[in-house]
Amino acid sequence: MRNFLKYFLSLFSLGFLIFFFITGKIADKLLNKVEILNNYKPSQHAKKLHKELIIADLHADNLLWDRDLTSTTSHGMVDLPKLISGNYALQVFDAVVKSPRNLNYLSNSADSDNITLLAAANRWPIQSWFSLYHRAIHQSELLKKAVQKSSRLDFIETQDDLKYFLRLRKNNSYKIGAILSIEGLHALEGNFQNLNGLFEAGFRIMGLVHFFDNKIGGSSAGESKQGLTDFGKRIIREMEKKEIIIDLAHASPKLIEDVLRIAKRPVIFSHTGVKGTFDSPRNLSDAALRSIAKNGGLIGIGFWEEAVGSIHPASIAAAIRYTSDLIGVDHVALGSDFDGAVTTSFDASKIILLTEALIQENFSDNEIKKIMGGNQIKFLRHNLPVK
Numbered sequence: 097m098r099n100f101l102k103y104f105l106s107l108f109s110l111g112f113l114i115f116f117f118i119t120g121k122i123a124d125k126l127l128n129k130v131e132i133l134n135n136y137k138p139s140q141h142a143k144k145l146h147k148e149l150i151i152a153d154l155h156a157d158n159l160l161w162d163r164d165l166t167s168t169t170s171h172g173m174v175d176l177p178k179l180i181s182g183n184y185a186l187q188v189f190d191a192v193v194k195s196p197r198n199l200n201y202l203s204n205s206a207d208s209d210n211i212t213l214l215a216a217a218n219r220w221p222i223q224s225w226f227s228l229y230h231r232a233i234h235q236s237e238l239l240k241k242a243v244q245k246s247s248r249l250d251f252i253e254t255q256d257d258l259k260y261f262l263r264l265r266k267n268n269s270y271k272i273g274a275i276l277s278i279e280g281l282h283a284l285e286g287n288f289q290n291l292n293g294l295f296e297a298g299f300r301i302m303g304l305v306h307f308f309d310n311k312i313g314g315s316s317a318g319e320s321k322q323g324l325t326d327f328g329k330r331i332i333r334e335m336e337k338k339e340i341i342i343d344l345a346h347a348s349p350k351l352i353e354d355v356l357r358i359a360k361r362p363v364i365f366s367h368t369g370v371k372g373t374f375d376s377p378r379n380l381s382d383a384a385l386r387s388i389a390k391n392g393g394l395i396g397i398g399f400w401e402e403a404v405g406s407i408h409p410a411s412i413a414a415a416i417r418y419t420s421d422l423i424g425v426d427h428v429a430l431g432s433d434f435d436g437a438v439t440t441s442f443d444a445s446k447i448i449l450l451t452e453a454l455i456q457e458n459f460s461d462n463e464i465k466k467i468m469g470g471n472q473i474k475f476l477r478h479n480l481p482v483k
């Protein structure tokens with residue numbers, strides 16, 4: 097009997113260790129894959145131009161995974177060394193707090209959640225296993241810890257922070273600015289006051305919904321496809337008062353329409369494709385693109401197959417070309433969705449391949465400077481809280 101107990105306990109400990117130290121890493125490796133295109137190389141023109149760019153990306157999900165942002169990993173798409181070798185200036189880091197099982201782009205209920213298991217497997221604080229709000233707070237702490245650990249990473253919360261960072265970066269191009277964002281305001285847990293808590297934690301961009309409907313409104317992949325709720329209206333007003341940037345990514349067409357009707361400040365749509373090059377329920381119609389441009393907003397074009405039709409940089413450049421021709425180059429940005437459980441053809445260190453694809457798409461050097469980061473920096477300089 098005693099032997100059996102010993103056997104059982106060692107098996108249990110082994111299971112425990114596997115779950116808490118390996119499961120999260122396996123999920124990360126399986127879900128975030130880079131499939132390198134061997135025949136796609138940057139030209140001399142791209143190499144010269146890329147050095148002059150100030151690069152900024154509106155959406156990456158790597159806070160979700162069991163990694164140290166300040167050191168490089170063999171898998172995944174974003175970490176500090178990869179951002180530096182890609183010549184990035186700025187990355188928006190997202191907190192993802194809930195993701196439904198059997199996720200799809202058509203209809204997901206809000207009843208199931210994969211992040212609970214991941215939160216446990218990643219050894220996050222127990223409070224965060226049971227609270228979407230605390231998951232957001234924990235991910236904000238992960239980013240801030242990385243900022244404390246590395247002098248190369250700066251946390252940006254205000255227009256003044258951004259101006260200071262850009263001045264510093266002129267003399268030290270090995271610096272990366274980090275902005276915190278959240279993917280879905282179900283993180284409020286229906287509590288209006290929690291918006292203060294998220295703001296205090298440093299969240300400056302907030303996505304309203306993710307792959308399912310929440311108390312704010314309908315998702316493009318939710319069941320109802322509804323617009324903005326009364327609670328959502330109160331939240332939008334408060335966000336604008338606090339100068340929090342509204343991210344309409346994942347919003348249903350009705351929610352986009354409702355928010356743009358009342359928004360007084362420009363919005364972003366951080367990561368998406370466009371129906372004009374790839375017709376998917378998650379992608380933006382011409383009408384939605386025009387409304388966002390009219391609002392002064394910014395569209396981040398994604399790098400993954402289900403957004404732009406293939407993982408080839410030429411497909412990303414084609415979506416950027418279409419959007420730019422329709423609403424003007426000043427409204428187009430990058431929204432990679434790196435590390436967002438997607439497959440891409442390059443990681444952050446090889447973003448020069450997109451510079452090459454934009455050259456091949458006949459964008460001028462000046463337009464490429466805007467798309468790769470100029471537009472994003474200009475937008476943030478005007479729309480982050482002043483100080």
Ligand SMILES: [Zn+2]
Nearest residue numbers: 279345367436
């Ligand atoms: Zn997303």
